[in-house]
Amino acid sequence: MFNNKLVLPGLVWISLFLLIPCLIVFTYSFFERGVYGGIEYNFNFENYTRSFKWTYFKILLTSGQIAFISASVAVFIGFPAAYFITKFDSKIQIFLLFFIMLPFWSNYLIRTYSWMVLLNNQGLINNALIQIGIIEEPIRMLYTKFSVVVGLVYNYLPFVVLSIYASLSTMNKEVIEASEDLGGNFFNTLFRIIVPMCLPGIVAGFIFVFVLSIGNFITPDLLGGGRFLMIGNLIYDQFLSARDWPFGSSLSLILVIIMLSLLFLQSLILARKK
Amino acid sequence: MRKLIFLVLPFFLIIHATAKADIVVSNWDGYSPSDIMDTFEGATGISGEMAFHATNEEIMGKVVASKGAGYDVLFVSSPFAEALHKLGLLSYIDHNKIPNMKNLDNWAMNLDYDMGNQFQVPYAWGTTGICYRSDLVSKEPTSWNDLLNPSSDMVGKVTMLSTDRWLLAAGQLLAGYSVNDTNPEHMANVADILKSAKGNLLSYDDTTFYSKLVSGEAVMAHAWDGWCNYAIWENPDVKFMIPEEGSDLWVDTMVILKSSDNKDEAHAFINYILDEDIGSWTIENILYKTPNKAAMDKTIPGLVEAFPNMGMTPQYMMSFETLKDVGDAAKLYATTVSDILAD
Numbered sequence: 001m002f003n004n005k006l007v008l009p010g011l012v013w014i015s016l017f018l019l020i021p022c023l024i025v026f027t028y029s030f031f032e033r034g035v036y037g038g039i040e041y042n043f044n045f046e047n048y049t050r051s052f053k054w055t056y057f058k059i060l061l062t063s064g065q066i067a068f069i070s071a072s073v074a075v076f077i078g079f080p081a082a083y084f085i086t087k088f089d090s091k092i093q094i095f096l097l098f099f100i101m102l103p104f105w106s107n108y109l110i111r112t113y114s115w116m117v118l119l120n121n122q123g124l125i126n127n128a129l130i131q132i133g134i135i136e137e138p139i140r141m142l143y144t145k146f147s148v149v150v151g152l153v154y155n156y157l158p159f160v161v162l163s164i165y166a167s168l169s170t171m172n173k174e175v176i177e178a179s180e181d182l183g184g185n186f187f188n189t190l191f192r193i194i195v196p197m198c199l200p201g202i203v204a205g206f207i208f209v210f211v212l213s214i215g216n217f218i219t220p221d222l223l224g225g226g227r228f229l230m231i232g233n234l235i236y237d238q239f240l241s242a243r244d245w246p247f248g249s250s251l252s253l254i255l256v257i258i259m260l261s262l263l264f265l266q267s268l269i270l271a272r273k274k
Numbered sequence: 275m276r277k278l279i280f281l282v283l284p285f286f287l288i289i290h291a292t293a294k295a296d297i298v299v300s301n302w303d304g305y306s307p308s309d310i311m312d313t314f315e316g317a318t319g320i321s322g323e324m325a326f327h328a329t330n331e332e333i334m335g336k337v338v339a340s341k342g343a344g345y346d347v348l349f350v351s352s353p354f355a356e357a358l359h360k361l362g363l364l365s366y367i368d369h370n371k372i373p374n375m376k377n378l379d380n381w382a383m384n385l386d387y388d389m390g391n392q393f394q395v396p397y398a399w400g401t402t403g404i405c406y407r408s409d410l411v412s413k414e415p416t417s418w419n420d421l422l423n424p425s426s427d428m429v430g431k432v433t434m435l436s437t438d439r440w441l442l443a444a445g446q447l448l449a450g451y452s453v454n455d456t457n458p459e460h461m462a463n464v465a466d467i468l469k470s471a472k473g474n475l476l477s478y479d480d481t482t483f484y485s486k487l488v489s490g491e492a493v494m495a496h497a498w499d500g501w502c503n504y505a506i507w508e509n510p511d512v513k514f515m516i517p518e519e520g521s522d523l524w525v526d527t528m529v530i531l532k533s534s535d536n537k538d539e540a541h542a543f544i545n546y547i548l549d550e551d552i553g554s555w556t557i558e559n560i561l562y563k564t565p566n567k568a569a570m571d572k573t574i575p576g577l578v579e580a581f582p583n584m585g586m587t588p589q590y591m592m593s594f595e596t597l598k599d600v601g602d603a604a605k606l607y608a609t610t611v612s613d614i615l616a617d
Contacts, residue, residue: 035602036357037338055616122489140430143477225477226436229616237615241331241438242608243338 022256029250037243047250056234060254063231066145066220067213070152074209075202077153078160083194085161086168097165100158112151112222119147119223143225151219156212160205167201168194200270207266211259231255295323297346297539300333302326305349305398305526306547307555314546320539329437330354337363342533346540352525353439355394356387356599364393365530371541374548381588382565385525387598394527395544398500398562400583401521401591402440405502406494407487409511418448418517421494422471429474433486434496436478438611439597440522441468444496447519453595456603465610469617478615487512498524499583500562506581507561514583523594525565557584563591 029047032040050056085096103111118124119142126138141147175197179189195202217232224230229237231251238248299311303326307313311322327333330351337345342363350358358364369375372395382396404415412427413420422444424432435441443453445464455461476492484505486492495502502514528547530540546552553569556562558577563584564570578585600607 033605033608035604036361037335055613059616120489121491225475225479226615227472227475227477234612234616237612240335241329242612243331243335244605244608244612245335 025249025252028246029253031246033242033244033246037245039245047247050247051250051254056251059229059234060231062145062228063214064258066148066152066230067210070149070156070213071206071209073149073153074157074160075164075206078157078205079164079195079202082161082164082168085165093169097162100161103154104158108155109218109222111155112219115147115151115154115223116142119150142223143227145224145228147223148220148230151223152209152213152216155219156209159208159212163205163208164198164201167198171197203266203269207262211262215255215259295321297322297534297536297543298325298344299323299347299349299543300325300327300345301349302328305560307552307559310547310552313552314543317546318542320542322539322543331438334358337531342531345531346534346536347543348529348531349397349526350529351439351597352385352387352394352527353597353599355527355529357604358529359388359393360599360601363532365532365534365537365540366392367395367530367544368537368541371538372545372548374545374550377548377550377553377566377568379565379567379570379588381592382525386596394529395548396565397526397528397547398556398560398564399523399525399588399591400499400563401516401523401586401594402435402443402496402498403502403514403516403521404494405483405487405497405505405512405514407490407492407509407511408513410490410493415494415515416518418444418519421496421517422448422467422474424474424494428493430476431491431493432474432495433476433479433483433492434471435480435498436611436615437480438607440496440498440524441478441611441614442607443522443597444468445471447517447521450519453522454598454600456600456606458606461606461610465614468614472614472617484508484512499586500560502583503561503581510580521594523591523596525596 028039030043030045032042032044032046034040081100085093085100088096116123120126121138121140121142123142125141126135129135130138171194175193176189179193184192214230215232217230217236220228220230220233226233232255235248235251235255238244238251242248297320299322301324306324311324315321325345327336330353333348333350334354334357337348337358338361348358355364369391375391375395378391378396382399383391385391385396388394404418404421406415408414412425415421421432421434434444439453442461442464445467446453446455446460448467449460449463451457451460451464455464476486479486479492479495483492483495483497484501487495487505488508495505497514499514502512505512506514528544530537530544534540547556548566550566550568550572553564553566554573557564557566557569557573561577561581561584563586565588574584
């Protein structure tokens with residue numbers, strides 16, 4: 001591999017901007033915050049014991065919970081959507097996939113802000129429900145875990161649709177016909193043939209959304225109103241508000257380890273499938 | 275060797291592209307005229323670049339890490355100016371190079387954290403209190419307790435500032451402590467008060483609370499007086515009040531970094547900001563009170579009817595405690611805020 005000089009730019013890029021920064025973060029995590037921010041070089045494990053204090057560990061659990069729910073909902077919506085797309089003629093499929101990708105043409109922040117307009121107490125959804133007479137008082141939807149999950153699912157759904165579509169469309173259709181010929185009804189075919197065969201796509205989509213969600217800090221900040229934190233917000237705060245870089249470093253390292261293990265799990269599943 | 279050039283060339287191009295104004299200033303976005311650097315260059319021939327920071331902590335983090343490199347003038351709140359001074363990162367202010375210093379109010383020359391303005395020049399000042407919709411609250415607020423423990427019909431319709439000093443100040447003032455208190459037991463009480471207040475909030479909000487008041491999503495907001503004016507601008511039913519337990523006096527300041535290679539130009543910039551007309555523009559557009567007496571005298575009569583808090587006298591504001599750097603307790607402040615937000 002190293003004989004191929006084409007690998008050099010990528011290698012330099014990754015070591016300069018990924019490996020070395022990770023090493024710096026790793027080193028910082030064993031030191032202390034100075035009085036005015038910055039680093040004091042007293043080697044200790046304080047940041048790690050603090051990370052596992054219940055107040056902070058709870059945030060990790062909450063983040064995991066929100067990421068898990070978001071990823072599950074995204075798969076639940078994304079699978080039927082992808083399945084539906086594959087039923088069309090291949091020319092129409094391109095158009096449908098184009099529409100799935102369309103939201104990416106607008107900025108992430110704008111997409112998130114529009115949910116604030118829709119979900120707030122004086123917002124479109126509450127006003128419509130009150131007008132129709134279904135509810136009398138607005139339901140609190142914005143600044144809750146619900147609104148954060150909505151924002152995450154909305155923003156990351158296209159990834160799931162695409163990854164499931166990719167495995168569905170390469171599936172051998174004759175297997176499905178065989179199942180139908182042998183008397184398998186729709187649900188039997190779906191759950192015993194289609195889902196198992198495109199499991200790598202489903203798992204890839206799920207883990208993608210999970211990993212992107214657990215570290216997200218913009219959506220919980222805007223749609224969660226800062227009333228509960230996700231691990232991304234906590235890390236952001238340590239670097240930009242509390243100026244406690246060492247504690248922020250230990251938290252990010254923990255997050256990186258979680259993400260890497262999940263991605264490792266994903267590649268294991270993919271490898272086994274092959 | 276030739277190959278190496280191709281590897282490093284892009285980095286030189288990036289560095290080259292970011293050069294080269296005479297001075298670099300960092301301020302909060304929208305806190306000075308948007309064309310300030312152009313008019314400054316027109317008036318003085320000095321070119322400048324305006325960078326933005328969202329919070330004191332953000333610029334503090336950058337400047338401490340780089341020992342000030344990259345910036346000449348910063349806009350920061352007084353405790354941060356004090357901290358930068360203690361870290362030895364600030365240049366002393368040469369009053370001879372700032373003739374417009376004469377425009378400053380006498381009170382602003384004698385702030386207890388920096389008597390005689392040795393290392394900072396005040397830019398804007400004000401108080402922190404409750405900004406509320408007088409037509410939507412069931413009871414006019416009188417105390418910090420009305421914000422932290424609102425009556426049941428207002429639960430979930432209240433916002434609070436999450437920036438550390440001001441978040442803690444609300445609890446400190448309610449408990450009767452100093453806004454610069456460093457006693458860990460007091461801090462634990464404050465944390466308890468603020469953790470229980472969290473359950474009553476719509477959200478923490480430092481930047482958009484005024485639009486929540488205008489839409490009626492929130493009925494009370496923990497606010498800096500100047501920012502409350504943005505809500506009053508759109509809805510005259512919005513009012514600002516200072517709770518009976520008191521408030522803090524905060525001062526946003528301009529400082530010059532010791533590392534600056536262009537200190538004369540930096541002084542010229544501060545002098546330009548203290549100009550009477552630029553001062554008036556600032557007051558009219560950001561609706562903050564400034565210590566620029568010449569500009570205030572000219573501008574306030576036209577504003578005070580619509581924005582009553584613009585009429586607060588420096589003497590009244592000085593009756594509140596100034597936010598000061600808390601030194602070693604900074605760590606306690608930061609961890610307490612993290613604990614409250616994380617809870």
